[in-house]
Amino acid sequence: MSLTAHAGVLHLSPLARRRALLGWGALAIGFAAHHTSLSSVGHVVTNPAHAWRSIAGYSTIRAVTPFLRRPLTAPSQTSRFLSSRPPAQSVISFAKSHNMPQLTPPQPAPSWNHSAEDITRLTKEAIEKDRQLQDKIAALSHDQCNFESLALADGEAIFDSITEPLSFYQNVSPSKEIRDASNNAEVLVRDFGVESSMRLDVFEAKAAAEKNIKASGRELNPEEQRLDRKELTDLKKELSQVCLEFSKNFNEENGVVSFTLEELKGIPADVISGYTKRTVDGKELYDVTHKTPDIFPLFKYAEAPETRKKAHESYEARLEINAPLLTRALDLRRKITVLLGYKTWADYVTEVKMVKNAANVETFLNDLEQKLRPVGSKERETLLALKQAEHKEKNLPFDGEFYIWDYRYYDRKFIEQSLSLDDSLVKEYFPVSVVVPTILEIYQNLLGVRFEEVKGETWHPDAQMFAVWEEGAKDESGFVGYCYLDLFPREFKYSHAAVWPLLPGYAQHDGKRSYPLAAMVANLAKSTPDRPALMRHDDVVTFFHEMGHVFHGLLSHTQFSRFHGTSVARDFVEAPSQMLENWCWEPRVLEKMSSHYETKKPLSAELIEKIVKSRYVNVGLFYLRQLFFAKFDLKVHTDQEATDYTALWNDLRTAISLVKGGKPGAGQGSFGHIVGGYDAGYYGYTYSLVFAADMYATVFKRDPLDPALGQRYRESILKPGGSREETDSLKEFLGRPSNSDAFMKELFGNESGVDT
Numbered sequence: 001m002s003l004t005a006h007a008g009v010l011h012l013s014p015l016a017r018r019r020a021l022l023g024w025g026a027l028a029i030g031f032a033a034h035h036t037s038l039s040s041v042g043h044v045v046t047n048p049a050h051a052w053r054s055i056a057g058y059s060t061i062r063a064v065t066p067f068l069r070r071p072l073t074a075p076s077q078t079s080r081f082l083s084s085r086p087p088a089q090s091v092i093s094f095a096k097s098h099n100m101p102q103l104t105p106p107q108p109a110p111s112w113n114h115s116a117e118d119i120t121r122l123t124k125e126a127i128e129k130d131r132q133l134q135d136k137i138a139a140l141s142h143d144q145c146n147f148e149s150l151a152l153a154d155g156e157a158i159f160d161s162i163t164e165p166l167s168f169y170q171n172v173s174p175s176k177e178i179r180d181a182s183n184n185a186e187v188l189v190r191d192f193g194v195e196s197s198m199r200l201d202v203f204e205a206k207a208a209a210e211k212n213i214k215a216s217g218r219e220l221n222p223e224e225q226r227l228d229r230k231e232l233t234d235l236k237k238e239l240s241q242v243c244l245e246f247s248k249n250f251n252e253e254n255g256v257v258s259f260t261l262e263e264l265k266g267i268p269a270d271v272i273s274g275y276t277k278r279t280v281d282g283k284e285l286y287d288v289t290h291k292t293p294d295i296f297p298l299f300k301y302a303e304a305p306e307t308r309k310k311a312h313e314s315y316e317a318r319l320e321i322n323a324p325l326l327t328r329a330l331d332l333r334r335k336i337t338v339l340l341g342y343k344t345w346a347d348y349v350t351e352v353k354m355v356k357n358a359a360n361v362e363t364f365l366n367d368l369e370q371k372l373r374p375v376g377s378k379e380r381e382t383l384l385a386l387k388q389a390e391h392k393e394k395n396l397p398f399d400g401e402f403y404i405w406d407y408r409y410y411d412r413k414f415i416e417q418s419l420s421l422d423d424s425l426v427k428e429y430f431p432v433s434v435v436v437p438t439i440l441e442i443y444q445n446l447l448g449v450r451f452e453e454v455k456g457e458t459w460h461p462d463a464q465m466f467a468v469w470e471e472g473a474k475d476e477s478g479f480v481g482y483c484y485l486d487l488f489p490r491e492f493k494y495s496h497a498a499v500w501p502l503l504p505g506y507a508q509h510d511g512k513r514s515y516p517l518a519a520m521v522a523n524l525a526k527s528t529p530d531r532p533a534l535m536r537h538d539d540v541v542t543f544f545h546e547m548g549h550v551f552h553g554l555l556s557h558t559q560f561s562r563f564h565g566t567s568v569a570r571d572f573v574e575a576p577s578q579m580l581e582n583w584c585w586e587p588r589v590l591e592k593m594s595s596h597y598e599t600k601k602p603l604s605a606e607l608i609e610k611i612v613k614s615r616y617v618n619v620g621l622f623y624l625r626q627l628f629f630a631k632f633d634l635k636v637h638t639d640q641e642a643t644d645y646t647a648l649w650n651d652l653r654t655a656i657s658l659v660k661g662g663k664p665g666a667g668q669g670s671f672g673h674i675v676g677g678y679d680a681g682y683y684g685y686t687y688s689l690v691f692a693a694d695m696y697a698t699v700f701k702r703d704p705l706d707p708a709l710g711q712r713y714r715e716s717i718l719k720p721g722g723s724r725e726e727t728d729s730l731k732e733f734l735g736r737p738s739n740s741d742a743f744m745k746e747l748f749g750n751e752s753g754v755d756t
């Protein structure tokens with residue numbers, strides 16, 4: 001695949017002006033939106049204030065769709081969490097560093113004691129202030145418009161710093177009143193985004209500024225140039241009610257599929273105990289919700305193929321209601337594409353990403369598919385043979401097909417049989433109370449920082465606050481920022497793992513630094529009456545991944561807030577964290593962070609070997625499935641005409657992912673990414689893996705714990721954030737332009753990706 005760099009410098013063109021005139025959005029006050037990640041790993045979440053300022057408008061509101069920001073967990077699960085977890089274990093103890101001076105951060109920690117009224121009032125005030133700033137800019141005569149007089153960057157940093165924590169409350173606050181107010185605040189910010197996007201007067205002031213800056217010959221420093229360029233070219237468009245409705249349905253989906261105990265045979269008892277039991281006509285039925293912790297164990301363990309099939313068909317059709325909405329959204333996008341003068345929506349969207357255009361995405365995906373197909377086919381044959389044997393043994397009918405509801409079941413069986421690797425045994429070596437502090441310690445040593453726990457106000461007693469300092473800090477100049485960890489499940493809390501970069505770092509007008517703050521919200525594990533909270537290896541990987549986002553948010557150092565940390569191109573933002581996942585597959589790191597909850601012994605070499613071996617099991621089928629999502633997303637955003645999307649969804653899946661479906665359901669209605677800021681963007685999950693693999697193999701593989709390498713990573717990747725082209729950061733870090741050799745080698749064992 002080709003990953004050449006592009007010098008895609010965008011200037012204010014007649015076309016850009018047309019976009020504004022047409023009301024599809026004036027030049028955005030750009031802020032890169034963030035990202036969610038592949039299947040098991042979590043997200044970086046951006047705030048609504050950023051959403052409406054997002055690059056070229058293509059992510060607008062969709063960057064923060066409710067499906068990312070709001071809890072998905074059903075009440076039955078959350079109350080289970082609550083009842084089974086003794087409160088004493090909700091806070092992790094971290095060793096104190098003794099020989100360090102007691103320092104006071106130069107920036108106080110934010111307050112978390114807002115009332116519902118405060119949230120509403122402060123949000124309205126911030127909006128009013130920002131509106132006044134825009135009025136002031138619009139009132140400038142065109143010869144007064146220049147880089148300084150527009151000063152939008154400063155305004156946006158202040159706006160974000162106020163509104164972001166306020167809209168964060170809805171994910172973590174135990175108070176319904178606060179959560180509602182926080183949610184309403186987000187709506188206000190979104191509405192303001194629409195209003196701002198329609199301001200032709202501000203757009204014209206920016207256009208005048210660009211002209212004047214050019215004419216004056218004033219030299220902008222590289223970061224200023226980038227800001228200017230983005231500001232003058234970033235577009236946004238009206239917020240799509242269709243997308244909002246789609247996301248709302250996504251959040252409110254609460255269907256169930258019911259089974260008898262007999263039908264659930266094979267599923268671990270602790271999972272079944274979480275299903276809601278009811279009696280119908282004297283028969284006991286278990287309701288399985290469509291939420292991940294309920295239905296995924298069913299796919300993995302339920303022995304009866306009919307059970308898995310029924311559950312799959314219910315799951316696939318759960319958001320049928322969204323299918324017409326998607327059709328409408330795509331129709332609208334095609335119309336906008338024509339007006340904007342782009343060939344396809346995908347070209348419009350990818351213009352500001354690393355990949356640069358739809359044709360490059362297609363080449364990337366096709367190339368990868370072609371290489372993965374033979375790998376996936378072999379894996380399918382193996383799993384099918386396993387199925388045949390089991391069906392024979394159990395006297396079940398066998399039609400020679402491998403269905404989508406067979407995949408997770410036989411994938412698990414294959415790992416158990418071929419590696420005799422037992423997930424639940426591995427778990428015993430990863431108590432939360434050991435893993436979390438050890439991972440923090442690994443990061444601190446690697447990146448040369450230290451975490452000091454601060455006993456202060458947070459939004460909930462479970463949340464722990466840390467002041468982060470440079471390792472050798474002697475005075476307040478060594479302050480880095482704040483970090484919050486809110487790691488345990490509780491009712492009404494965001495139900496996945498995600499990082500909110502709540503405050504960006506930037507240089508204030510007076511030259512002083514405004515310090516960043518990153519918060520991780522996760523649901524690591526719960527304890528049971530006779531066991532402490534234990535993490536599966538997957539959870540360990542997720543935590544390590546998320547901490548990667550936290551450090552991206554803490555260790556970036558840019559002039560402007562909009563380039564801070566994770567505000568990089570969306571097809572790059574996951575790369576640092578994806579790279580860091582590698583640490584969780586390194587034997588010496590695994591040994592370091594494991595400690596059996598009873599014996600206190602680390603993982604044995606034998607068990608470590610099995611874990612490492614399991615990493616690439618069925619990798620072909622896994623990535624073919626990812627390619628199916630990516631290719632569906634690309635196709636619907638490059639086609640010139642509407643089509644039967646349900647048929648397309650089902651046909652493409654069969655063709656690409658090599659598994660057969662059942663009754664064709666409108667699965668595209670549950671493809672939240674497509675309205676959640678990942679339109680023509682799903683490829684990014686795989687695309688960024690290329691950079692992740694290259695960075696790891698080229699720099700860290702030789703010694704992932706070497707602080708000198710950590711320093712290099714800080715300087716070249718974390719520090720610049722989005723203030724320069726990602727390809728430049730990569731080149732500096734790697735010592736050469738990035739290429740896909742390491743990725744190919746990782747997946748296929750050789751650099752060409754061809755079976756040799």
Ligand SMILES: [Zn+2]
Pocket residue numbers: 035036037041042043044545549574577
């Ligand atoms: Zn991530």
